Amino acid sequence: MSDTSQPNSSGLMRKLPLIIIVAVAAIGAFTLKDYLNFQTLADNREALLSFRDSNYLLTAIVFMAAYAAIVGFSLPGAAVMTLTGGFLFATFPGALFNVTGATIGAIAIFLAARWGLGERLAAKMDTSDGLIKKIKEGIDENQWSMLFLIRLVPAVPFFVANLVPALVGVPLGRYAMSTFIGIIPGAVVYTSVGAGLGEVFDRGETPNLGIIFEPAILLPILGLCALAALPIVLKAVRGKKGL
Template sequence: MNRLSKIKIFLGLMYLMVVTSVVIAFFYFGANTFLSPSYLIENKNYIFGLRDQNLILIGSVYFFFAIIWVFLMGFGTPLIIFAGFALGTVLGSVLSIFSFTIGATLLYCFANHYFKDLVEKYLGNKYSKLKNNINENELSYFFSLRVVPGIPFPIKNLLPVLFNMKVKNYFLATLFGEAVPIIISVSIFSGISSAFQSNKDFSLNLLFAPEIFSPLLALALMSLVANYIKKKYFN
């Protein structure tokens, strides 16, 4: 085994150790409770006050944290909840779209260099059909893959390793493919945030508030379109 191979193995193991440590720390220290509805309701005044006084700082920290989080194969939902609740639809969506795209692209480049064999071993057989079809037009095909449901976000970020996708195409497909789902999802939690600020009761009636119902309707329509794409191109 040459020196380069040893370095790649070392870096790969270090990455896996960091990912494992972050996941353990996230749940051990109860970080997930900060995103629970009960916590957000009980601390809404403190959260909104902190946001209004430090919006630029919070936005900057969120942006760089999201890049690292996605690079470490974290799920996007916790970030989306925070972005919508604390940053609002516009700023939360913009920061999420670009941070998710950058983090996913860094993960793809890293995995393609250090974990290519591992990705092919665990995902190659399951997604062999994708590997055969995507070579026809990798940009549009991966864009469609970004929209369809049923594949976890970290797995979507790693799948292009199977067919050695160009980094430019990966970046563009992720940027535009994740944009609509992110905007809709952030809008939902931003609507909930606005309802909290207006001191509305947290009940089912809240779902029919325009700021929440509209993005929920858009989410339902997007799901129909995504399922149509899935049936037509991925079955």
């Protein structure tokens, strides 16, 4: 009796962090969406700036911890937090604080997903046949390029970019480095928007989150995407020549 219950208990414990994340994300989606928004930031901006001026280091630490929690639990408000980083700390070091907090949160959800599902799923993909195995092999052969691509392409949801690598067996160090570097361009753009939030609020307006899709910003990011995809293209061309 104990022999059969122990594996089940162990499997549940492995999935527990992921279950907690999903539960908190579901609750947060309904309870926090009315609080983690630009209006809340506008209403409390004087208090936030005053606290920052009196406790700069503590504010930075608390901010990064809050950002990590929002990303780690897939809570609403990541865009607001990124702009808040610029509002409180300017483009720099605000972008650094944003990238650090987001990376820590991404690592947390990556580890929870890999511990609960990723290792077993990756093993099954390795032993499978057909299309699934080919997809896994394709990702394995181009991990750096694929990891940078899913971070750089604005259309890829952040939580998807956090989960997919965990489910295909990407090493933690490679995931962390590609996340930190890959989100820098977008983070800098939105942090710079946040640095001008004071003037936006004074005019009674809301920030333009679609700025990243403007040609002057989108084209350089797409150029980085093309650069990240270049090794994949070259490998495919060489493979065809080998045939």
